[in-house]
Amino acid sequence: VGAISRDAGAVSVLGVDPRIDRKAIHQSVGYQLQSAMLPPLLTVAEVVTMFAALYANPADASELMNLIGLDDLARRKVRTL
Numbered sequence: 728v729g730a731i732s733r734d735a736g737a738v739s740v741l742g743v744d745p746r747i748d749r750k751a752i753h754q755s756v757g758y759q760l761q762s763a764m765l766p767p768l769l770t771v772a773e774v775v776t777m778f779a780a781l782y783a784n785p786a787d788a789s790e791l792m793n794l795i796g797l798d799d800l801a802r803r804k805v806r807t808l
Contacts, residue, residue, distance in 0.1 A: 754783055767806035771797055774805060 738745060740752050758781050765774055775792055779785035792798055800808070 765805045769805055770802050771805065772801040
């Protein structure tokens with residue numbers, strides 16, 4: 728139920744057993760990329776959509792881009808920013 732399965736003992740993340748309620752943990756724990764580089768061949772819209780997919784109830788990517796003024800950059804590749 729993670730990178731490796733436990734074979735003994737007990738595990739608790741934020742007071743929750745990940746084998747029992749993995750979804751609750753995912754809603755409470757953030758994500759951090761190991762490198763600070765965005766995928767250079769993706770468009771800005773694709774990157775916003777990709778990160779939105781990490782959340783249970785994400786905002787609509789196009790509405791979010793409109794809200795923060797990224798409409799003009801939506802089709803640009805990250806490497807060109």
